[in-house]
Amino acid sequence: MSDTRGLLIVLSGPSGVGKGTVRAAIFKNNIYNYVYSVSATTRQMRPGEVDGVDYYFTSREEFEQLIEEDALLEHAEYVGNYYGTPIKAIEDNLSKGYDVFLEIEVQGAMKVRERMPDGIFIFLAPPNLNELESRITGRGTDNQEIIYERMQKAREEIEMMKHYDYVVVNDEVDCAVNKVNGIIQSEHLKVSRVVDQIKLQIHNYFQKGE
Ligand SMILES: Nc1ncnc2c1ncn2[C@@H]1O[C@H](COP(=O)(O)OP(=O)(O)OP(=O)(O)O)[C@@H](O)[C@H]1O
Numbered sequence: 053m054s055d056t057r058g059l060l061i062v063l064s065g066p067s068g069v070g071k072g073t074v075r076a077a078i079f080k081n082n083i084y085n086y087v088y089s090v091s092a093t094t095r096q097m098r099p100g101e102v103d104g105v106d107y108y109f110t111s112r113e114e115f116e117q118l119i120e121e122d123a124l125l126e127h128a129e130y131v132g133n134y135y136g137t138p139i140k141a142i143e144d145n146l147s148k149g150y151d152v153f154l155e156i157e158v159q160g161a162m163k164v165r166e167r168m169p170d171g172i173f174i175f176l177a178p179p180n181l182n183e184l185e186s187r188i189t190g191r192g193t194d195n196q197e198i199i200y201e202r203m204q205k206a207r208e209e210i211e212m213m214k215h216y217d218y219v220v221v222n223d224e225v226d227c228a229v230n231k232v233n234g235i236i237q238s239e240h241l242k243v244s245r246v247v248d249q250i251k252l253q254i255h256n257y258f259q260k261g262e
Pocket residue numbers: 065066067068069070071072073074187188190191222223224225
């Protein structure tokens with residue numbers, strides 16, 4: 053009867069908006085004990101990235117095997133590479149009561165929404181598109197062609213914002229972090245999420261006295 057299952061939190065939005073930056077800041081002072089869902093990808097590892105921490109880096113064959121085995125909650129092809137969310141760790145952590153944090157692009161988020169509609173879907177938006185382009189360019193990880201593709205994608209992705217539960221504009225990282233934490237903590241206080249626990253406490257209290 054008690055609902056101690058964790059919450060599934062999906063942080064999504066266009067490439068370069070700052071999802072990774074905001075997520076890293078949230079996890080640096082992880083006061084709420086969120087667990088991060090490490091995705092699998094076929095893209096090349098960037099300098100400083102660690103296999104199993106930033107991503108599980110796989111070959112295309114290995115990734116296709118994961119699809120075949122139904123080991124992914126969702127997957128998407130994004131600018132020439134596969135990205136996907138391993139399902140087992142999510143199920144294990146949610147059932148242990150941890151809030152699980154996904155940082156994924158928009159097509160994948162929409163697939164998660166179909167399979168896990170109880171999730172909390174947060175769209176991280178740029179202050180404007182010029183700022184988005186300068187963030188992608190400033191990161192220095194993509195050539196002009198890829199930057200162009202990522203900006204084209206961003207246009208479609210911003211259109212999808214209406215399918216999310218919340219939007220947070222990432223103008224200042226600290227401000228965005230506080231808003232995301234605030235959303236999650238408010239979700240925990242929803243009557244629908246706590247009502248069963250309260251009923252159980254009342255039930256246990258009166259049973260003791262009988
Ligand atoms: N609020 C902000 N103000 C200024 N710069 C920012 C802000 N947030 C992130 N950035 C910068 O923007 C760049 C892109 O950020 P980041 O890599 O976190 O984006 P992302 O959404 O995770 O991208 P991708 O989806 O491609 O992985 C980085 O150089 C980061 O330092």
